[in-house]
Amino acid sequence: MTESASTTRPVVVAHDLHKTFKDFWRRPKVHALKGVDLEVQPGEIFGLLGPNGAGKSTLIKLLLGLLRPSSGDIRIFDQSPSDVRSKERIGYLPEETTLYRYLTARETLSFYARLFDLDAAARRERVDQLIEMIGLARAETRVVGEYSKGMGRRIGLAQALLNDPELLILDEPTSGLDPAGRRQIKDLIQALARRGRTVVLSSHLLADVEDICDRIAILFSGRVYALGRTRDLLEAEHRTRITFPEVTEEAMRTVLAAIQTASGVEPDVDRPTVPLEHFFLDVIESAQQSERDPTGATSGGELAPFLDRGSDHDPDP
């Protein structure tokens, strides 16, 4: 998020949002949301976390105007989610990607591209670029019914990006993807946010959320129990870490003694570890170099040129 972004108006505002599902006789059955307050700022990646049934997908459906709140307010770009003007600025990846089994990836994307006000050449260009971006160029002529779950997710993401949305709402975008696919999707989400797009995503994959979300909300039983900047929420209080390259034993003894003299406490010493994701991706990368004819999805991962607009500023340090 940039300085200027934080002073502009929020993209999403939810205030005291309640949603109660009623049964067939219109008796209250499930209180899925019980007074949710949150704001999402432009250019931010905002994560919704919570156990199964916490209300994440319900909140997402309210943002999209697919459900109406029982009470409370919700605004997207300062408009009601039911206003069609907000819809053309939003891209949505549902929890389950439902695809027409007998269409190919290209036919699927071309079908959805027709829903937008684009001429045939622009449609074809966007579909080509998105197929390349999600790494399905090799499989584009296969019918999507044959696709693995992760390949289906990639198509779903491409579909959500066809209209070059300002706000992307992604319900579990990385579920079902292999680690390299997850890394790619995370990189794409970050690249979009750096170019000013706003992203709201839900996920159970905490490592992914920690990796890319600027702020998070943790829901439980329809209420927000934690909300804030990811880094602030996770910072270990009253601890300081100093990291430096390997030094001789003697130098280490001197450093430790100096810290102990200055602070009166004995520091803990250990070696930092790399995240398993980095290690795994390194192993796969070297395996790919030794494998002559690798199978599976191609790498993809470069942002589609039509999405590559807006300032590419550094994320928060």
Ligand SMILES: Nc1ncnc2c1ncn2[C@@H]1O[C@H](COP(=O)(O)OP(=O)(O)OP(=O)(O)O)[C@@H](O)[C@H]1O
């Ligand atoms: N259409 C519906 N009718 C009745 N109850 C519903 C409906 N949709 C959701 N619920 C209920 O609302 C609560 C919240 O569901 P929701 O799908 O929002 O959870 P979630 O956080 O997305 O869970 P998950 O992690 O499993 O996707 C659950 O108790 C669920 O059973």
Ligand SMILES: [Mg+2]
């Ligand atoms: Mg859900």
